[in-house]
Amino acid sequence: MHELAERILAHDVRAVARGLRFVDDRSGGYVQLLKDLFPHTGKAVVIGVTGNPGAGKSTLCDRLIEAYRKEGRTVGVLAVDPTSPYSGGAILGDRIRMGRHSTDDGVFIRSVATRGHLGGLSQSARDMVRVLDAYGAEVILIETVGVGQDEIEITRTASSTLVVMAPGLGDDVQASKAGILECADAFAVNKADRDGADSTVRDLELMIALGGETAAAASKSRGHTVHSEVAAGSAVVKDGAPVPERWTPPILKCVATRGEGIAEVVKALDLHRRWVEETEAGRARRQLRLAEEVREGLREALIEAAVGALGAKIDEAVRAVGARELDPYAATEKLIAEFRGGG
Amino acid sequence: MHELAERILAHDVRAVARGLRFVDDRSGGYVQLLKDLFPHTGKAVVIGVTGNPGAGKSTLCDRLIEAYRKEGRTVGVLAVDPTSPYSGGAILGDRIRMGRHSTDDGVFIRSVATRGHLGGLSQSARDMVRVLDAYGAEVILIETVGVGQDEIEITRTASSTLVVMAPGLGDDVQASKAGILECADAFAVNKADRDGADSTVRDLELMIALGGETAAAASKSRGHTVHSEVAAGSAVVKDGAPVPERWTPPILKCVATRGEGIAEVVKALDLHRRWVEETEAGRARRQLRLAEEVREGLREALIEAAVGALGAKIDEAVRAVGARELDPYAATEKLIAEFRGGG
Numbered sequence: 001m002h003e004l005a006e007r008i009l010a011h012d013v014r015a016v017a018r019g020l021r022f023v024d025d026r027s028g029g030y031v032q033l034l035k036d037l038f039p040h041t042g043k044a045v046v047i048g049v050t051g052n053p054g055a056g057k058s059t060l061c062d063r064l065i066e067a068y069r070k071e072g073r074t075v076g077v078l079a080v081d082p083t084s085p086y087s088g089g090a091i092l093g094d095r096i097r098m099g100r101h102s103t104d105d106g107v108f109i110r111s112v113a114t115r116g117h118l119g120g121l122s123q124s125a126r127d128m129v130r131v132l133d134a135y136g137a138e139v140i141l142i143e144t145v146g147v148g149q150d151e152i153e154i155t156r157t158a159s160s161t162l163v164v165m166a167p168g169l170g171d172d173v174q175a176s177k178a179g180i181l182e183c184a185d186a187f188a189v190n191k192a193d194r195d196g197a198d199s200t201v202r203d204l205e206l207m208i209a210l211g212g213e214t215a216a217a218a219s220k221s222r223g224h225t226v227h228s229e230v231a232a233g234s235a236v237v238k239d240g241a242p243v244p245e246r247w248t249p250p251i252l253k254c255v256a257t258r259g260e261g262i263a264e265v266v267k268a269l270d271l272h273r274r275w276v277e278e279t280e281a282g283r284a285r286r287q288l289r290l291a292e293e294v295r296e297g298l299r300e301a302l303i304e305a306a307v308g309a310l311g312a313k314i315d316e317a318v319r320a321v322g323a324r325e326l327d328p329y330a331a332t333e334k335l336i337a338e339f340r341g342g343g
Numbered sequence: 344m345h346e347l348a349e350r351i352l353a354h355d356v357r358a359v360a361r362g363l364r365f366v367d368d369r370s371g372g373y374v375q376l377l378k379d380l381f382p383h384t385g386k387a388v389v390i391g392v393t394g395n396p397g398a399g400k401s402t403l404c405d406r407l408i409e410a411y412r413k414e415g416r417t418v419g420v421l422a423v424d425p426t427s428p429y430s431g432g433a434i435l436g437d438r439i440r441m442g443r444h445s446t447d448d449g450v451f452i453r454s455v456a457t458r459g460h461l462g463g464l465s466q467s468a469r470d471m472v473r474v475l476d477a478y479g480a481e482v483i484l485i486e487t488v489g490v491g492q493d494e495i496e497i498t499r500t501a502s503s504t505l506v507v508m509a510p511g512l513g514d515d516v517q518a519s520k521a522g523i524l525e526c527a528d529a530f531a532v533n534k535a536d537r538d539g540a541d542s543t544v545r546d547l548e549l550m551i552a553l554g555g556e557t558a559a560a561a562s563k564s565r566g567h568t569v570h571s572e573v574a575a576g577s578a579v580v581k582d583g584a585p586v587p588e589r590w591t592p593p594i595l596k597c598v599a600t601r602g603e604g605i606a607e608v609v610k611a612l613d614l615h616r617r618w619v620e621e622t623e624a625g626r627a628r629r630q631l632r633l634a635e636e637v638r639e640g641l642r643e644a645l646i647e648a649a650v651g652a653l654g655a656k657i658d659e660a661v662r663a664v665g666a667r668e669l670d671p672y673a674a675t676e677k678l679i680a681e682f683r684g685g686g
Binding site: 031034035038039042052053287290291293294295297298299301302303305306307314315317318321322324327328329330331332333335336339340 | 374377378381382385395396630633634636637638640641642644645646648649650657658660661664665667670671672673674675676678679682683
């Protein structure tokens with residue numbers, strides 16, 4: 001077994017940091033590390049936290065960490081940061097985030113820069129979740145900016161996805177909601193003490209209703225409840241509530257800066273976790289996600305293998321296309337034939 | 344030759360619409376269509392227009408179309424729309440956009456939904472640009488929301504990228520700028536009549552300055568000029584100005600809703616086009632982009648070929664991983680070996 005794997009399984013904090021960097025960089029031997037860790041994974045609850053810029057995702061994550069730690073659960077966080085590494089954004093982000101929890105070794109936080117991950121960011125996120133899972137993190141939060149297709153793909157690596165909204169983020173935000181709808185397992189309407197929170201809730205209700213009628217995969221609007229009271233103890237997700245066979249994303253109001261409404265969000269996510277594990281629909285979704293992972297892993301490994309095998313032949317194809325001796329489509333076909341022919 | 348290719352080359356508007364749909368859907372035979380069209384491409388100026396939600400990209404694009412049409416140039420627009428197709432966002436968007444230009448057959452606008460393009464959106468955009476190029480569009484605008492990695496990749500299919508900013512879009516917007524910096528060939532600070540426009544300009548200057556010192560690829564801050572007057576005829580990009588060997592992204596203030604500052608943006612983009620064509624650095628960048636295209640095309644074609652060749656073997660791998668008989672990494676290696684072995 002990989003020596004690093006042994007140390008990660010022994011809950012060595014420096015080993016997990018190295019392991020995450022190792023996997024993120026796709027350093028030589030990272031696949032073996034993942035193979036060694038795989039049998040020790042599958043226990044963590046993986047929660048995607050996504051939403052538009054300004055919705056307050058980081059603050060909400062901070063509150064969720066606090067809530068999980070109070071329950072005695074260890075937490076891992078992957079913060080997918082769209083800033084370039086050289087801007088210092090990711091590193092700075094880590095320091096700021098660590099501030100509150102830096103003395104708590106039940107929390108492990110790591111920023112992931114999105115640059116240089118062409119085609120492989122969600123695969124990389126999946127692999128890093130496995131490292132945290134093997135290390136022993138019981139709850140893993142993946143925080144992403146939920147705007148691009150890329151970010152939406154990352155949320156699909158989580159078993160539950162929380163979409164964070166906030167009132168008054170402008171018209172284009174409304175437009176971008178539709179793409180988010182399908183991956184939301186719960187909505188948190190943050191900054192719910194601000195004007196416009198009720199209208200955000202109504203927008204979400206309407207969107208779910210519309211989605212439910214035109215897309216089979218989307219939730220039905222019927223029976224959908226809006227949970228409007230903030231921190232008023234409105235136990236909309238009742239303790240010991242039965243797990244529904246059909247999941248409808250609840251809409252939960254909260255004020256993360258003041259810690260209001262957080263308990264409700266935690267309850268909703270716990271119930272969703274049970275839905276994934278205990279219902280047929282939940283298990284079917286899990287299987288679908290697994291199929292996606294295998295296909296996506298295949299996509300990435302194929303191009304890696306092809307680049308390794310073809311080497312300079314790719315450069316020659318680029319030259320020929322540049323000189324317009326060959327069109328790019330014919331160039332690709334030729335390269336694939338050579339790869340398959342054992343080139 | 345593909346019959347559709349002949350009709351597209353004959354400037355048939357219904358044929359180009361069909362061709363774009365054909366290519367976007369990856370319908371059978373689309374590669375042959377692209378091969379037929381390829382020798383007739385390479386003439387269009389391709390401009391990426393990107394920026395955060397709310398920056399006013401669509402309005403600016405509308406003004407750019409107007410400006411190019413006044414010069415007698417035909418325009419094609421690909422609006423990459425993050426809303427799901429079923430929400431009607433893309434179709435509705437087309438109708439709204441077409442409103443102003445719908446009676447002008449020198450303008451062709453098409454919305455592209457981002458869903459269902461896993462791993463292939465920028466390839467698809469590139470192919471659609473080729474269709475518009477062969478059809479005879481002289482200027483092609485690609486409008487994207489510039490937040491995710493995905494969107495940034497799309498802008499790399501353009502030869503010039505205009506990043507649209509607006510004052511007062513919140514703190515997280517600042518954070519996302521860094522990722523955008525490297526792909527910007529020019530910045531438009533839209534809504535420049537609003538409070539905070541000067542501070543947005545200063546933020547951009549600072550960002551360019553920081554980027555210039557830490558990343559070799561980024562522009563140097565020295566010699567950087569901010570063009571602060573809006574529509575005051577401050578011909579910062581002088582007519583007949585010499586093409587600089589090193590390109591520094593100009594920062595141009597404008598008010599798209601009132602059509603102010605648009606002429607400056609057009610001039611800056613024209614100068615950048617000349618930089619790409621006439622300088623060594625510009626040609627080197629073009630070659631680099633071409634290399635990216637070949638690699639990316641290879642990536643997509645490989646997975647397509649592998650899925651076609653492996654078929655049910657992939658489903659079997661998913662089952663084995665689900666049953667934890669196999670880890671996903673070993674499953675992938677096995678599939679690739681079978682693909683290369685002529686499976």
